[in-house]
Amino acid sequence: MKLKMPPALSNHLGALKNTPMTPDNLAQVFKTAFPGFQSMESNLQRGHSTAGNKLSGIKFPDMGILFGTHDPYHIFADQSDVPNLILPIKGLTEIIESDGNKVRNSAGESTGCYFTSKQFAYSRTGPVEAIALGFKPEKLLEVLRSVAGNPSISLPEHSFDINFSRGKTKFILERFFYSLNAVGTLGAYNEVTQDMIMRHCAYIILENQGYNLSTKVLAHKSNVIDQVCAYMYENLGEPLTLTGLEAVAGISVRSLQVEFKKRFQLSPLCWLREQRLLRAHQLLTSKNEDRPVSAIAKECGFTHFGRFSVAFKKKFGINANTLKKNPVGVDVG
Secondary structure, three states, X not given: OOOOOOHHHHHHHHOOOOOOOOHHHHHHHHOOOOXXXXXXXXXXXXXXXXOOOEEEEEEOOXXXXXXXXXXXXXXXXXXXXXXXXXXXXXXXEEEEEOOOOEEEEEOOOOEEEEEOOOXXXXXXXXXXXXXXXXXXXXXXXXXXXXXXXXXXXXXXXXXXXXXXXXXXXXXXXXXXHHHHHHHOOOOOOHHHHHHHHHHHHHHHHHHOOOOOOOHHHHOOHHHHHXXXXXXXXXXXXXXXXXXXXXXXXXXXXXXXXXXXXXXXXXXXXXXXXXXXXXXXXXXXXXXXXXXXXXXXXXXXXXXXXXXXXXXXXXXXXXXXXXXXXXXXXXXXX
């Protein structure tokens, strides 16, 4: 089972500066998902390839997400009681807890893990590309109970491997990776994004704890909206219509509009316009982007440059051409 970094996360990484990450940078980014992180040292051996250290960590109210690539390391972490879900895309990591329990994250074997962080742990990695998530335990427990419809569920006590090649787990993971595009541009709609991510992670954890999630749970309207958002983000440059989105969603235009209003306080097409503007801003502030503003606007789905310029200025308070010449931090929330 081959996975790829979702475009929304790849685009975020692509907009980062190309300057090498220092050990302090790496430590701070790792702590986004692993607050018990203590130290790391190189595990680069003869014959090892490198992936390059290009990582990003995003904090949400009740979770953190770490994603990207890193070179081979030995990593040491103390107890933090922050449960983690680790989803490998390339490479291998083995985690050894102080009681001797081992869990593996192997893209080649389609194996990830749930890691409790309840004891000291040591890990050794090769060159890795992965997504790791760390959750406030009380919030994860709340989501698990809500999704399962069972108020007596507890958080798993022990770390365990997750086989992503198994039928329903494979389906859930593939849909989760696709739905990660529903976040659009990271930094916008953080609470909504957190809800979506934690819901899908709960599906993965519950399925691997023996809970047979019903079709009704997996077909919930929240998941339908995830799928529609992901579809729109992957097709920002296309002339999307409500009729086309209705076909993607499998629900009526009216239901689609109602569900979008509940989640974003926006209609589907207004959400799409927001994501187009946010993506244009991301490209305009990227050090690696040398195309003219008009080409960027077109890629993001704006067919009328004048309307794009007006909308961009209204959203960010700065002209697109000015921002391209002198990139500055502008709040995208």
